Amino acid sequence: MSVAAFEARKPTSATPPAGPTDQQVQQYLRTGLRNRWWPVIPSRFVETGGKPLGIMRLAEPLVLWRDSKGTIHVQADRCPHRAVPLSRGINEGDRLRCNYHGVEVGPDGKVLSVPGQPGCPLEGKKAVKTYPSREINGAIFVWFGDALHEEAGSFEPPPEITAPDYSSFLCYADWEMPWRYAFDNLMDPMHGTFLHANSHTMYQGDTQAHFATRDTEHGFFFEKTGQRDVNFDWSELVDNGALYVRLEIPYPPSGGPGGNFGITGFGTPIDEDRMCVFFWRTRKVSGWQRDTWRFLYKTNLEKRHWHVLEQDREMLDGLKPGLEKFEMLYQHDAGVIRLRRYLAQQARKQLADLQAAGKM
C-alpha cells in the first residue's frame, strides 16, 4: 500500500470519539443493563386466555398475555395506532384487541386488522415490538436487547432453581428503591450480622470480619475469611446471560436436616426509582427431608424469611438514586465497590458499541 493510500485511510478527525462519560454510564445504569435476560413477574399472574397485564420494566412499558394454548407473549404496551396501552384491551386467544378503536395485534407484533379502516397501510405491518421471553421455575424472563442485540442471547439458569436435586420457592416483591441498591445489599454480607441480628437465621457470628474476593468465570465471590456456615458469610455475583446473586445462610436446628438454604436472587428495575425482587429460596434436599422442608416452609418458615426481607426493604425504602456521592466506604464494602465497577464497565461497553454504530 502506498503512503498516500495509507494516509487516505486514516480517519480524518484528529481526535477519536471520546466515548461515554461517567455521567452517561451512571444514568444509563439507572434503568438496568441491556443485553441480559431479566425476570419480570411471577408466571402465576398471567392467566391462559386471560386479561393482559401491563407492567413497566427497565423503564419500558410491557404487555404480557397468554394465548389460548398458554404460551406467554411479551410486547411493547402501546397500540400502534394511537399508542394507548394494549394492556387495557382484550386477549382474544391468539391476538390482542385494543379497546380504543379495535386494532388487532398478533403475537409477532403484526397488525392483523384495523376494523375502522380495513385495508389501511397499518394492516400487515409489524408495528409492535415483541420481546423474546421464556419461563423459568415460576417466573417470566424477558430479553432486553439494545439496538445491536435484538436477538436473544443464551442464558442457562443456575442448577439451584432448575435441577431436580434442589427444591425451591420463589418469593417476589415490589420494592421502592433503585435496583442497584438491592444488588449492593446482596453483595454486602456484613449487613446480615447487624440489620438481621433479630431474625430466625442470622443471630450468630462475628460482628467483625475480613473479606476477600475470588474471581469466577462469570463473576466473583465476596466472602468472609475464616467464617463459613454461621451467618450470611458469602455472596456470589453471576453475570451469565442474566445478572443474579447466589448466597447461603444456615437454618437454625429447627429447620431440620438438609443443610443451609440458598438464595438465588434477581432484581429487576421497574424504572429509575423502583424495582422488583425475585428471591428463590433453595435447598438441596430430597425424599422425606424435602417434603418436610416444604411443609414447614408453607406453614412457618415463609413468614420468617419474609420478615428478613422486610428488614432490607424498610432500610432502603423510598431512597432515590445518587446516594453514592455521600458515602464513605470501608473494607467491608469491597464487594459493593467491585460490583459497581463491574456494572459500570459493562454499561460503558454497551454505550461505546452503540455510539460506534451510530445507534445512540
Place this chain on the structure above:
Amino acid sequence: MPDYKYPYLDPHQSRTAEPTAWQQELANAIESVFAKGARELDEVVAGMNKTRVRPLDGGDWTEEKFTTLMRELGA
C-alpha cells in the same frame, strides 16, 4: 389465579390454602422435634410420638405415616 397489584408485598406466596389448626400444630411439633436435635427419620418419628400431636387416624406415628403425610403436605 391471583391478581397482580402494585406494590405486591405478600408474605405468603407458597400456600394454596391456609393451614388448618391441626396442620399448624403439626408444623410446630416437627420444628420442636428438629430443635431438640432429631435428624434421622426414626429419631423424628420417636420425637413426634412424644408430642401431643397425633396422626389424624389416631394411634402412633410411624415412618410410613409420617413420610406419606409429608409427601402430601409438602407437594
